Amino acid sequence: MTVEKEEVTVTVNGESHVVSVEPRELLSQTLRERMGCTEINIGCESAICGACTVQSDGKSVKSCTRFTVQADGADIRTVSDLADEGTLTDIQQAFTDEHALQCGYCTPGIVMAVDEYLDHNTDPSREEIRNEALQGNLCRCTGYENIVDAVETAAEKLD
Amino acid sequence: MHTEQFSYHRAESVEHAVELLETSDDARILAGGQGLIPLMKKRELTPDALVDITQIDELRGIERTDDTIRIGGLSTHREIADSALLKETAPVIPRTVAHITGGQQVHNVATIGGNIARAHPGYDYEGALLSAGSQIVVSGPAGKQRVPVSEFVRGPCSTTLAETQLVTSIEIPVLSGDRRGGYAKKKEPASGNAIVGVATDLLFDDDQSTLVKSARIAVNGLQGCAVRLDATENKLEGKQLTPDRLEAAAGDASSSLDSSAVLDNKKASAEYRLCLLEPQVQKSIRQAVGERTLYSQT
Structure with missing residues (x-):
């Protein structure tokens, strides 16, 4: 089955990105593999363990259980964005x-x-x-x- | 872990969503995705198309219209647990939702429509919706339909929802008086789903009264569908609630049930589930009764 790719605009830690993804691409994959956000860890892959948690528009979500297309227009924050130039929160x-x-x-x-x-x-x-x-x-x-x-x-x- | 390939469609209205469902061979609705995506990863579901309904504004919001509370199908667990209107008018619903597994990350996105459409016996909502006398509002090619939750759920993970229909809202009747809710649950440790979950919807005249005007108590997780506990309800309805009566009503919980229909699987045996029933019924009623003082009968 060939599927059309979807164009998704997403802000990650303050930086805006436009990516072209298969609908099945997971937000956790986009963040890790396209944007280098390896601070997101993949554990259970089934919405249980929470190791992949990021904030989307200020709300925490499990990024392994979101398709990237669902994050179109969203403002995503990972743990790397919390500390201010090395000063921990x-x-x-x-x-x-x-x-x-x-x-x-x-x-x-x-x-x-x-x-x-x-x-x-x-x-x-x-x-x-x-x-x-x-x-x-x-x-x-x-x-x-x-x-x-x-x-x-x-x-x-x-x- | 990938799912199989699928095509993605964003619906702009309920009519558009129905149209998209009609034109695909094997399409599924995508709302919060918290039930759907793990099932697709395990290849238990391999739809050709997903219809994303999260942009449809008319599916949002919790509001009161005359004698009914309408909960939009896209209302998240978080919105429902925090709803001041529901705490006041149908408290069993927010009480129950607070027990749904997955944490705030799941509660932020998972929806009531998705939860009830999945109809999983361990998913908590069904018993609460049954106790509150809810109707499930569905839309499809033939228009809008209201289905009582007791008819909507046919069995474990099975509903009357056709492939071209979607859940658009839930309606709950408003009752006049002091309506109280409770939910008590024994969790299956690994999944957090209910082995037995008891939802209680009690109506009193005011916040001091101990005369039970109506009692609706339902259990989910015990059988394939949620069931009302008729014997317990009868022991309470129209009576002064005393500690003795509360215990006697809970003690009768299984007497009106078909014990051959109790789920018996690797999560919990039928015998274990039945043993859990009485204490969970007690806990659930006590939570609904809240602070009011129950005097012993003289």
């Missing part, structure tokens, strides 16, 4: 301080999800952090305890 600094990662594969996705979550809920309980903020992400190293600590610390700093 409060969330990133809290992850460092609380040792909230071991292998680090899940971290970029978690940071992007938490970044959105703390915009809506500035003072979450530990239960809310587990059941809401981290619900869409899996970590297979830490057992989550230090991640919850880091989100708590970040929320305190953001107040």
Whole structure:
């Protein structure tokens, strides 16, 4: 089956791109393979693990479960866009301080999800952090305890 | 991981979407894609064409019209969970949606129309929609149709939706009084889907009253389709709610059910599902009752 390619305009970390893609091309592939955004990690490929999380128009989404054509006109941010010339954001600094990662594969996705979550809920309980903020992400190293600590610390700093 | 090839079409209106569905051999609707894309990656679905409906504005929004709440089919889980109108008029819906698996990333894009069109027994919405007395509004070549959710879902992952139809909205009747909702669920640990999910829609006169004017309680995940718990409802309706009555009503939950229709698979045995029913019914009713004080009968 030959299919027509679709032209998609997408802004990634502040830079506008026009790409011609097969409709089946995934946003995660476009970002990694065409734009070099290898900070997006591919885990389960099925909307469960959240390692590929980016923000699309300020909302976190799993980029492995979006077709690039669905991102036409969208403003995409990856974790690389958070730090300001090497100065980490409060969330990133809290992850460092609380040792909230071991292998680090899940971290970029978690940071992007938490970044959105703390915009809506500035003072979450530990239960809310587990059941809401981290619900869409899996970590297979830490057992989550230090991640919850880091989100708590970040929320305190953001107040 | 790629899906098979497909052609992509962006629909500009409901009529245009129906036209596109009619002109393709094997087309599917693309809304949030959170159910569809993983199935296409696994080659469980290999449509020739996808019809993207996300640009159709008339499918958005949650509003009240006289005695009905209309939820546009493209309303996301996030919009529904946050809707002040729904919290007030049909609280069982937002209570339930908060339990849907996948996290905020999925809730930001997954839609109510896509969820109910998939009709997966573990997907939480069906029981809540059944308890709230919802109608599914579908559009197709013959125009608009309203189908009660109990008729819309035929079995696990099966609905009456024709290949040329799409879900355009959900309608929920407004009831006068203090309407309360609850949802309690036992999750299947790997998927987060419901093994048993109990949705409760209770109506009282006001926020102090303990007289149950109407009780609609439905369970999803237990059988292929969501079912109402008639025996539990009968024990509550028209009665003063006391702690004893609440427990007795929950204890009766399985008595009106066809136990041979209970799902029995690798996710959970039928016996396990039935054991989970009573405590989940209790939890769900308690959540709906909320802060009001229940006095024991003397």
